[in-house]
Amino acid sequence: MTILPDEDVGMDVLADHMDPDAAACPACGGAVALDDDLVVGEILYCEHCGAELELISIDPPRLELFEEEEK
């Protein structure tokens, strides 16, 4: 699984050592584990910084900060 670290977070070290089934948290750059049965749109939590993240795509894996929708 390809990793797409957010270029703004400066997480080269983490990205270099990222598990193939993980993606970079766009908030802190930490590795967020991605299970096999996730669905696009699923909300995940970064265990490093607690950010709520939305899975935007699976292949390639891409996470964005979850934005609450006002109806």
Added chain:
Amino acid sequence: MPSGASAGGAVGIWRFAERFERAVPVRARISLGEGDTPCQEHVALAREVGLERLWLKREDLNPTGSHKDRGAAFQVSARVADMLASGHAGGTLVISSSGNAAVAAAAYVARTPFHLVAFVAPGTPDARVARILEAGADVIVSEQAISLCDAYARSHALANLRPSTDPLAVFGFMSLGWELLEAGTSADSVFAFASSGTSLVAIGRAVEEGLDGSSKGGRTGAWPFGLHVVQGTYAHPIAGRFDPRPVPAGEGAGDGEGKTGAHGARKTRRLGEAVRLVTRSGGSGWIVTDDEAEDGRRRLSAAGIDVSIESGAALAAAQRAAAEGRVKRAIVVLTGASRREEGRMSVDGPTGRLLRAETLDDLDPALGSAP
């Protein structure tokens, strides 16, 4: 003991008290008679919609007229338990909901020392707002109801009862799943309308608890029925993962049209778990148009059952699934009553305040130091 607390705690959802993962002591349990709703077989209606057999789970008969009472009963009781344990006297609880959840929360909170502040979106039906106010809760109307409620809760360290985010919301709804299992039907499918999917996830967890061979469940083997999620054209974050039928032109497709499930969330934190549960159960998802939902509601009304359009949607989904040859014997969960059939939950005491706010700066002067 709060007003409405059940002596012995063995009624409504509290019949399952020993199965909830979070213990709530008897003296903190509140019951207005929610749960233990009938699961009625309807022979003529089954024939009409193309099913071999049809059962209606009458959640519309809950005290405030919706299955949300189950969740609220547990959520509020758990906060009463926390209050009793801490020795503090009440405080403020908040909820953002433009649907039945706020009505249910207001009714249950009214029986406790707590005060509720409910955040609703503009366009929330007046009758619904009136019911919340009559129960003594304050109502904040805001374009940013969800985020303002979250911000207010965080800034004052208050519990937020919003079902899609409160971890305690699932427990009360699990009683619905256990009752469906207890009903002893030969149903091959359960159809339920979902907004955020909290109650759907709860039903799924309740069933799978038994499948896992848990000592609490005792049921082993395969899923006893397919779990079918029903949503409207306004918002269908879960059903949209299953239903390949294009949403008809003018019926929304995610742009806010469609009155079935209006105000429902288009993103939900329950998405992943809901999709996995529906998939494992062998069920599916169904996006129902307003016309189909109204037709379902009319059929139910003709059978003497006045329910919400979302309940009509659940019947319409079962009808479509039967026509496609995918189900034969269905339980349709009637999640809510029609507006005019909803119970009145007025309590003695002053009504709440109706306020408009868009920022915390608007709120604090209006509500005062609520906590």
